[in-house]
Amino acid sequence: MSTGAFIGHVAQAVGVNVQTVRYYERLGLLPRPERTAAGYRIYAPETTARLRFIKRAQALGFSLEEIREILRVEYEGRSPCECVQRLLEEKLERVEREMAALRRFRRELRKTLARSQKLPRLPHSASAICPIIEIQPSPHKKKRKGGEKR
Template identity: 55%
Template sequence: MKIGEVAAATGTTAKTLRFYERAGLLPPPRRTSAGYRQYSPDIVARMDFIRRSQAAGFSLAQIRTILDIRDSGDAPCRHVQGLLDERLEALDRQLTELAALRGTVAHLRAQARTIEPDTCDPATVCRYL
């Protein structure tokens, strides 16, 4: 498959494919005698894996490590399990932080229910913040 065909089949761009190749996420493709990239059909499944991994919040470095493990012939399941544990912990921390932020914003909004522009001190910009 040529790069344009892969891009169309995966819903991405040729620029992204070249970037992933430079980043080590995609193996260097064979080249035609004219220098065009010639990808094997399994590149579509690999791109799908990259997209799913990004949707789970994994960084490109983490995805590259998973692919390196698979490419070496080993199953990356244990490594992925550890990454998923870390991701869940990070999401739980973010949710806690967001809940606290929501509480702060709700409190500020409650204070700002009654707008009294005549009593505002210009030096404070806005007393509700």
């Protein structure tokens, strides 16, 4: 049996819990470790580096499925950098679209807030829950791209 570390040591070295290590193993992100005679997992020294790689990839927004694909390419003996580059470009495009949508939403919130500050303060009534919301256009009246109504 080669030298290695128990699951608790590996998890602690990377800052994850042991359930995470087991989960990544089940997903195929980590190679199956050797076992002691008593059945304890003994992880190879490379496991810590692989776990750190996974955590760094997650910090860049990669899903576990995407990380599995990157690791598969590497396992096949090819450089996964082209795959990583493509995924990063896709992520950046998605973030740009989401940021544009958030900017539009922020403008709409500011307009609504400005309109609400001009509304007269009315006493509560059973016919109107909150005029600030009720003056908003109905979402179902907005047109979809191509001119179709929802």
